[in-house]
Amino acid sequence: MVKSRATSTPTLGVDLHLDLKGAGLRSGLMDALREAVRGGRLAPGTRLPSSRTLAADLGIARNTVADAYAELVAEGWLTARQGSGTRVAQRAAARPDRGHVHRLPTRRKPTYNLMAGSPDLASFPRAEWLKAARRALTAAPHDAFGFGDPRGRIELRTVLADYLARSRGVYASPDRIVICSGFVHGLMLMGRVLRARRVREVAVEAYGLDFHWKLLTDAGLRTPALPMDEQGTRTDELGADKGVGAVLMTPAHQFPIGVPLLPDRRAAAVDWARATGGLILEDDYDGEFRYDRQPVGALQGLDPEHVVYIGTASKSLAPGLRLGWMVLPEHLVDEVAEGKGLSDWTCGVLDQLTLAEFIGSGAYDRHVRGMRLHYRRRRDQLVAAIAERAPDARVSGIAAGLHALVELPPGTERSIVQAATWQGLALEGLSRFRHPQLPHGREALVVGYGTPPDSAWTGALDALLRVLAAVGT
Known part of the structure; x- marks a missing residue:
């Protein structure tokens, strides 16, 4: 509820969450809108409520809102066109000072993904x-x-x-x-x-x-x-x-x-x-x-x-x-x-x-039957490609599911997973899934052949084969 003009109690707009302060409602509304645009809370192109709607939300006269809008249009903060309403002008908003923020390095997203645990989401x-x-x-x-x-x-x-x-x-x-x-x-x-x-x-x-x-x-x-x-x-x-x-x-x-x-x-x-x-x-x-x-x-x-x-x-x-x-x-x-x-x-x-x-x-039954054929083709392509280009690697666990185990020679799992990272390939080794009570175990890759969409499957498979060949499996 809006109190008397002499009070400093803020008035909140329902949609824009505007904080009107000071003795003058028009100047307070203009200051609140400028601050919302300047700080980036109202992005360029954002359509503002009509003067009637905003006036009703704030509990003030419609003419007060219309005058504030008109002045901000004249100043360049807003634009108004017939049929398009009143919008925030396309201008670069001032960015808050972030000089004190320590920037963290961002991890590059892998180009290909053979992580187990996900189906082909594109399907x-x-x-x-x-x-x-x-x-x-x-x-x-x-x-x-x-x-x-x-x-x-x-x-x-x-x-x-x-x-x-x-x-x-x-x-x-x-x-x-x-x-x-x-x-x-x-x-x-x-x-x-x-x-x-x-x-x-x-x-x-x-x-x-x-x-x-x-x-x-x-x-x-x-x-x-x-x-x-x-x-x-x-x-x-x-x-x-x-x-x-x-x-x-x-x-x-x-x-x-x-x-x-x-x-x-x-x-x-x-x-x-x-x-x-x-x-x-x-x-x-x-x-x-x-x-x-x-x-x-x-x-x-x-x-x-x-x-x-x-x-x-x-x-x-x-x-x-x-x-x-x-x-x-x-x-x-x-x-x-x-x-x-x-x-x-x-x-x-x-x-x-x-x-x-x-x-x-x-x-559901039709979809499962279709995906069963889809994943089986992927599985067959994976097995055939490894047999041809990395014959020393043994593939197991392939009778069912959406992933396969590619058995590796002792001492090679870590280097292969690292090489996959360099190739832009997301891939995990079997040791990632070993219980802490087991200090040692088999070395293998867990290859999620169900994960990539069709558009990325060939590239992901080629990246895997390059990794296996580079490490000499």
Whole structure:
């Protein structure tokens, strides 16, 4: 509210956040506008509110605003043209003095990217997603726009139960599913639940993602490493540490080694969970993509009451959707939903409804089948090119997923990763994913062949081959 002209209390404009001070409203408005332009807060070309609108916002006479605008136009701060309104003039705004600021060197963005963990974002099905979004929005009930069920929209949970059962062998019902904003969100929720249940340790695979381990340690849990060999994680070692109450695993396609968990090791993990009352946290991050093998179903199907299945649309569609799902043992559903409900600001209703429509219409299956062929072609090109131009390098972990392991001679991983940086190629070595409990291990490159768009794939592959050739692999 504007007080008397004699007061110095500031008056705030709703849109422009102008601070009017002094006895004269016109001069105060002009000073505030000059300062906003001078400081860069109103950029050149910015359209200002009409004199009527700004006067109403500030609670002053329209003529006062019109006169201020006219004078600032005469001074060159603003421009006014019929049909274009009043705008900030195209002039160089004075820059604040930054002489005291220490400039930090900026890292040059790599030309090519073969980092694992991302799909080909250029292949996101924009047209089909837009169609699904329109249908979902049209059909959405009014209550969909409220706070809703912390477990997520029933439409999405229903279609997910059907999809996961037929495609991943998951024992699922809508009541067992909780929607989350991706694997990290699901793991955060489980970390809190486990800590509240007085679990002290969550075993993790000897190779994996350090930020997953950190999420668990931030929840107050220790993360001892399970040993691995050429055939994957040694689940028979789970009983060696009596403090372990849960284990985090990637059984369908171990990340980053790339092997599936063998049947006897799957059975050993389930036997341990049943005998101890422990939980298996199953990260099924890219289970839809397999090439040279029969589908490996989810571990959850062996014992739904001891496995927490966590899936995500990050690899099949895009991580930017921030959509994932947890299929929980029945006794955990209420506990996880209650914990999620306390801070459920992460799962947008419209995206949930769109994904439900996308899956239910069959568009999701069609997209996954198309991308499976797309990534297989990439995989085949990678393997063939390395065999021809770097025959001493062995490629493994290629039967499924979006990345491959390029085995290296001992003592070469660090130099190759450095050479990749010089070539403008973003690339990571296997040691980046090694648990701190393992001081030494295999040397390899983790090559995310799914990451580049088609326009950059050939260049990225050539850059990789130049690096391998330069180091003499």
